[in-house]
Amino acid sequence: MRYPTMETDTMRADTMSVRQLANTKSQDVGDKLSDSNIISEDTHDDEPPPDSARGWLVVLGSFLVLMVAVSSVNSFGVYLQEYKLNVFPATPVSTLSWIGCLQVASLNLFGIAAGVLVERIDPRAVIVLGSVVSGGALMAASACKTPLGLLLTQGLLFGIGASFLSTPALSLPSQWMVRHRALATGIAVSGGSIGATWLSFASRAMIEHLGWQWSLRITGLATLVAGCAFSPLMARRLAVQPRDRIVDFSAMSNLRFLLLFGASLFNTGGYFLPYYFQPPYAVVALGKDRAWGANISSILNAGSIAGRLVIGFTADFFGPLNSLLVSVAVSAVAVLAMWLPCNSIGLLIASALLYGFVSGSVVSLVPVVTASLFGIKRLPSILGLLYVSYAIGAVISSPIGGKLLDDYGHGTNFTWLIVYAGLFFVLSAVLLLALRTSLSFKIFHKV
Numbered sequence: 036m037r038y039p040t041m042e043t044d045t046m047r048a049d050t051m052s053v054r055q056l057a058n059t060k061s062q063d064v065g066d067k068l069s070d071s072n073i074i075s076e077d078t079h080d081d082e083p084p085p086d087s088a089r090g091w092l093v094v095l096g097s098f099l100v101l102m103v104a105v106s107s108v109n110s111f112g113v114y115l116q117e118y119k120l121n122v123f124p125a126t127p128v129s130t131l132s133w134i135g136c137l138q139v140a141s142l143n144l145f146g147i148a149a150g151v152l153v154e155r156i157d158p159r160a161v162i163v164l165g166s167v168v169s170g171g172a173l174m175a176a177s178a179c180k181t182p183l184g185l186l187l188t189q190g191l192l193f194g195i196g197a198s199f200l201s202t203p204a205l206s207l208p209s210q211w212m213v214r215h216r217a218l219a220t221g222i223a224v225s226g227g228s229i230g231a232t233w234l235s236f237a238s239r240a241m242i243e244h245l246g247w248q249w250s251l252r253i254t255g256l257a258t259l260v261a262g263c264a265f266s267p268l269m270a271r272r273l274a275v276q277p278r279d280r281i282v283d284f285s286a287m288s289n290l291r292f293l294l295l296f297g298a299s300l301f302n303t304g305g306y307f308l309p310y311y312f313q314p315p316y317a318v319v320a321l322g323k324d325r326a327w328g329a330n331i332s333s334i335l336n337a338g339s340i341a342g343r344l345v346i347g348f349t350a351d352f353f354g355p356l357n358s359l360l361v362s363v364a365v366s367a368v369a370v371l372a373m374w375l376p377c378n379s380i381g382l383l384i385a386s387a388l389l390y391g392f393v394s395g396s397v398v399s400l401v402p403v404v405t406a407s408l409f410g411i412k413r414l415p416s417i418l419g420l421l422y423v424s425y426a427i428g429a430v431i432s433s434p435i436g437g438k439l440l441d442d443y444g445h446g447t448n449f450t451w452l453i454v455y456a457g458l459f460f461v462l463s464a465v466l467l468l469a470l471r472t473s474l475s476f477k478i479f480h481k482v
């Protein structure tokens with residue numbers, strides 16, 4: 036890992052001195068950000084240039100791959116509603132929530148292995164592997180008769196496969212883009228939201244007309260085929276030299292990495308609670324028709340599509356860390372000031388739209404902030420290490436939230452669950468503010 040350096044056409048005459056500076060800074064990763072607002076690694080003659088048409092093809096590939104990998108995770112609320120109301124009504128919601136929890140936890144925990152593979156072998160092969168595992172997991176889940184079977188297949192195994200899809204899809208756009216890195220990453224990550232928007236309706240329709248088993252089989256087959264079909268677009272731009280250590284934990288000794296790690300942990304702790312529990316909130320707490328579960332899920336994901344694009348665009352001008360901090364703070368407002376006192380479907384829709392809009396950037400901006408702090412050549416492995424925080428956040432998120440709903444809300448009162456979700460974002464905002472002030476005390480400084 037090392038700090039990013041800046042090399043433009045006007046600086047190519049000083050290439051050697053820039054590389055020497057980069058090598059010097061690599062001894063103390065993360066000590067400070069580059070003063071430049073456009074961050075890039077050295078470009079060698081035998082490497083394709085950044086910001087090229089080939090780079091936008093990689094962004095398109097990432098968009099499509101994340102549509103395959105993340106849409107099933109973000110639309111899980113539809114299955115959670117079906118499992119609780121019709122399939123396993125006697126099973127506590129806290130137990131069923133572990134299915135979604137294991138999806139997120141294993142997706143991020145196995146990001147370390149996925150990051151190492153992306154650096155050592157062709158990322159296109161990693162994506163094919165992920166497509167086979169995740170698609171096969173959903174098809175296997177369709178044969179399960181118990182919650183435990185779904186935990187192991189739709190939860191754990193699918194998450195493992197999705198990690199081998201999402202890690203290259205999240206890291207490669209930053210290799211290819213410099214001037215519009217945040218926008219490119221936002222476009223790529225919006226694939227998961229777009230996929231989840233239509234998949235929520237599609238899953239609801241398939242469940243009603245074909246049953247939840249066939250819904251899983253069709254989704255699994257589509258995941259396998261689509262992931263393999265999109266993989267040829269996903270080429271790396273920068274070669275990475277082999278390392279003695281398979282996993283480099285040196286970033287864990289850096290205070291700024293630890294602040295980002297903690298903020299990401301709390302982000303994940305709060306992030307999926309509205310996605311999982313606002314759909315059943317519309318049905319259980321507000322007494323709406325079951326179709327409103329899919330409606331709210333789609334509204335959340337539709338909001339995140341716009342948010343990832345708009346905030347990704349503005350982050351290139353105001354700075355990714357500044358934009359991430361504001362997004363997390365507004366997420367807390369959407370949860371605590373809007374969802375908590377919600378007693379009407381109109382206010383729930385407004386909360387879902389605002390939360391979806393700002394929370395989508397929480398996912399898309401973290402890779403950009405990481406690239407700004409630590410450079411792009413080792414970005415897959417550094418992100419893999421950072422995603423351990425996502426796994427921890429997932430474990431302390433939905434299961435505990437579901438337990439609060441079961442024990443203190445008796446299955447119908449969501450108050451303590453909502454407070455729990457909001458506190459995650461408050462804590463994340465505090466850590467991001469500490470990271471921001473460690474880089475600059477100037478309020479309008481682009482960071």
